[in-house]
Amino acid sequence: MHRWTLALLTAGLLATTATGCAGTTTTPGTSASSTPRTTNSAAETLRLAEQLLIKTCMEKEGHKYWIEPPRPQDVSTRFPYVVDDPAWASAHGYGTDLRRERERQVRSDPNQRYFHSVPAEARAVLVSDLNGARPQGLSARLPNGLRVTHSDQGCQATAERQLYGDLQAWFRATRVTDSLAGTRVGLVTGDKRYKAAVKVWARCMRERTYTYADPARARAAATLPQTPWPHDKEVRLASAEAACAVSSGLKSVAASLDSEYRARLQRGHPRETADLARLKREALPRARAIVAQDD
Known part of the structure; x- marks a missing residue:
């Protein structure tokens, strides 16, 4: 059974449906009052x-749309194994x-405000025009055997088709390679060399x-409690973690293992890895022309 969770603010990411699991819940974007x-x-x-x-397409459909800025990396993306940057830890x-x-920026996001300003029946049209009416037309089998699907209609798909040409190849390449990131982290943290460095x-x-x-x-101790830690207490723990990551060698071990498993996983999925690189390379001149035309 398919479940499909959609939000207007997720133009930067294709919402997907997975067979045999709960639907993907997409993450709201951040404020986009101006974009360089x-x-x-x-x-x-x-x-x-x-x-x-996407903006051009949505406006042709009669909607308003504001350019979404880049989403900043959260700590789990920036430091998947250990906080290893003492300067960053001392600040954040x-x-x-x-x-x-x-979260504050999300609350002031112009796309979100616009979405909630229209009548309820119009919201369904907005979502459909952006993401497509049904998660059909695009399909990819992930390395874990899960099949994910997405609509090949709507402004998100239209934009990616214009930019990358082969939409099905782009969908498959991005979904497969994205899924390898979680696999890679699991392989690294399960490696005996990583465990030895953690000790x-x-x-x-x-x-x-x-x-x-x-x-x-x-x-988890600093970020999961219902009562948030004071910032200075959080900084002290993270700073100790970062200093020890450097002095113990865990930072270098994690980086080395990450590169090793990244290469191994890419060799195991040569088609998607090559397609992703090729499609990005071929799309870049088109992207530059689009951006230059908008200047």
């Missing part, structure tokens, strides 16, 4: 071009300050009066 048209990376050029194409701890700021890290933490067996437990 100059970009410093290929990834940002592609992202901005896609947003501009485990990033709860940044999360609160993102050294834990000894370092005990010397600093913290008795957490691994970084995941330290992070």
Whole structure:
């Protein structure tokens, strides 16, 4: 049975449905009152071009749409194994300050305000025009055997088709390669070399009066309680974690294992890895032209 959770604010990510599991719940975007048209990376050029194409499409359908800015990485994406940047930790701890700021931005997001300003019956039309009416037309089998699907209609699909050409290949390549990230983290944290480095890290933490067996437990202690930790307390723990990550060698071990397993997983899925690189490479000139035209 398919479940499909959609939100207007998720233009940056294709909402997907998975056979045999709960539907994907997408994450709201952040405020987009203004978006710079100059970009410093290929990834940002592609992202901005896609947003501009979505905006054009939605306006043709009679809707308003504001360009979504890049979503900042959360701490689990930035530091999947251990907080290993002492300067970042001393400023943000485990990033709860940044999360609160993102939540504030979401509440003021112009797309969200617009979505909630229209009558209820019009919201369904907005979602359909953005994401397509049904999760049909695109399909990919993930490495774990799960099949995910998405509509090949709607402004999101239209924008990606214009930008990348082969929409089915793009959907399959992005879904498969994205799924490998979680697999890679599991392989790294399950590796005996990582576990050995964590033991050294834990000894370092005990010397600093913290008795957490691994970084995941330290992070959970600071970020999961119903009563949030004071920022300075969170910073002290995260700073100790980062210092020990460097001095114990856990940072270098995790980075080495991450590269090793990334390469191994890519070799195991050569078609999707090659397709993703090719489609991005071929789309980049089109993206640059789209962004330049909007300047």
